[in-house]
Amino acid sequence: MYQSYISGVGAYVPPRSLTNFDLEKPLDTSDEWIQQRTGIVKRHWVEGDTSTSDLAVEATKEALESAKLSKDDIDCIIFATLSPDHEFPGTGCFLQAKMDMSGIPAFDIRQQCSGYIYGLSMADAFIKNGMYKNILLVGAEIHSRGMDRTPEGRNVAVLFGDGAGATILSRKEAGADNESHVISYDLHADGAFAKELWTPGPGTGNGKEERLTTSMIDEKLHYPYMNGRQVFMHAVKRMAESLTYTLKTNGKSVEDVDLFLFHQANMRINDKVGEIMGIPPEKVFNTIQHYGNTTAATIPLGMRDAIKAGKLERGMLVGMAAFGSGFTWGSGLMRF
Numbered sequence: 001m002y003q004s005y006i007s008g009v010g011a012y013v014p015p016r017s018l019t020n021f022d023l024e025k026p027l028d029t030s031d032e033w034i035q036q037r038t039g040i041v042k043r044h045w046v047e048g049d050t051s052t053s054d055l056a057v058e059a060t061k062e063a064l065e066s067a068k069l070s071k072d073d074i075d076c077i078i079f080a081t082l083s084p085d086h087e088f089p090g091t092g093c094f095l096q097a098k099m100d101m102s103g104i105p106a107f108d109i110r111q112q113c114s115g116y117i118y119g120l121s122m123a124d125a126f127i128k129n130g131m132y133k134n135i136l137l138v139g140a141e142i143h144s145r146g147m148d149r150t151p152e153g154r155n156v157a158v159l160f161g162d163g164a165g166a167t168i169l170s171r172k173e174a175g176a177d178n179e180s181h182v183i184s185y186d187l188h189a190d191g192a193f194a195k196e197l198w199t200p201g202p203g204t205g206n207g208k209e210e211r212l213t214t215s216m217i218d219e220k221l222h223y224p225y226m227n228g229r230q231v232f233m234h235a236v237k238r239m240a241e242s243l244t245y246t247l248k249t250n251g252k253s254v255e256d257v258d259l260f261l262f263h264q265a266n267m268r269i270n271d272k273v274g275e276i277m278g279i280p281p282e283k284v285f286n287t288i289q290h291y292g293n294t295t296a297a298t299i300p301l302g303m304r305d306a307i308k309a310g311k312l313e314r315g316m317l318v319g320m321a322a323f324g325s326g327f328t329w330g331s332g333l334m335r336f
């Protein structure tokens with residue numbers, strides 16, 4: 001019997017950092033509004049010709065180093081992103097070429113803010129069934145170049161940042177409960193809410209002759225749209241529900257968990273989830289203040305920063321939860 005465990009963690013954000021004050025003029029917003037409603041203080045946005053796979057390369061290098069593995073030890077790539085380098089092929093292939101890891105399979109998955117938890121479940125299943133030994137699971141996003149960065153798009157543009165997080169899931173023989181391993185996950189989706197947070201184009205569902213037309217660009221269909229209140233409400237309810245289920249099915253309580261790593265969409269969402277579940281605030285590690293919402297990258301990025309901050313150590317029981325576009329949501333439990 002095999003189990004998977006996280007053998008390495010890495011992350012990367014581009015150097016250019018923008019405070020809320022930097023956005024005040026171009027987006028007709030204010031530091032006060034952003035901080036009060038979201039907890040965000042700054043975010044990182046790329047410059048020049050940096051692509052999503054470039055961010056992933058840096059996170060991958062750090063993850064390999066932390067796992068003390070070489071690129072040749074990796075036998076599968078799972079790449080979660082909603083902001084790919086190109087329409088196709090998947091960004092996993094571009095990362096693979098840049099890392100010189102030819103030959104191994106490369107999956108791209110599309111579960112937006114829940115991408116990391118969905119990817120974790122895939123990696124764990126592949127390892128448990130004996131298919132692969134060391135899987136590179138990456139979440140990486142460049143939001144900055146895909147948003148309406150004018151006052152019209154401010155309700156979305158202030159929220160999102162660019163960044164990447166990478167983890168390596170490795171195989172081990174099943175052992176004691178206190179050994180590092182992925183314990184459990186719980187996944188959900190509800191496509192009835194697909195258009196509450198989405199980017200319509202390019203795509204075949206827009207009733208146009210082409211997947212991308214100039215009229216679509218004029219109508220700004222290539223930018224994300226969000227019904228913020230609806231997303232907020234569902235995020236709180238679903239994250240708390242799923243995480244409660246995961247803890248219960250594993251016979252664990254909030255007290256047993258050492259650290260909670262939540263998706264980072266809004267500090268108020270995480271505070272409310274903590275409130276509902278009775279989680280002491282010091283057990284939740286948030287990074288939204290520094291990075292905004294980096295979608296599929298938030299959980300591995302948080303993992304890396306928690307390690308650096310001395311808040312995440314081997315042997316700790318870690319609870320995770322995420323919610324995002326789709327709607328998709330889920331939770332996970334692991335012994336780090």
Ligand code: UT7
Pocket residue numbers: 028029030033034037038113154155156158197227228229231232235264265266269293323324325
């Ligand atoms: O990862 C999953 C995806 N995202 C989320 O989970 C986000 C979930 N939603 C949220 O976090 C919140 O709904 C937001 C932070 C996006 C918005 O907060 P809100 O309290 O729901 O604000 P609102 O959208 O209802 O807007 C309130 C007001 C409006 O003005 P009026 O109509 O009251 O005059 C907006 O025009 O705030 C205004 N507004 C802004 N003002 C300054 C919206 N965006 C901004 C802005 N700066 N950036």
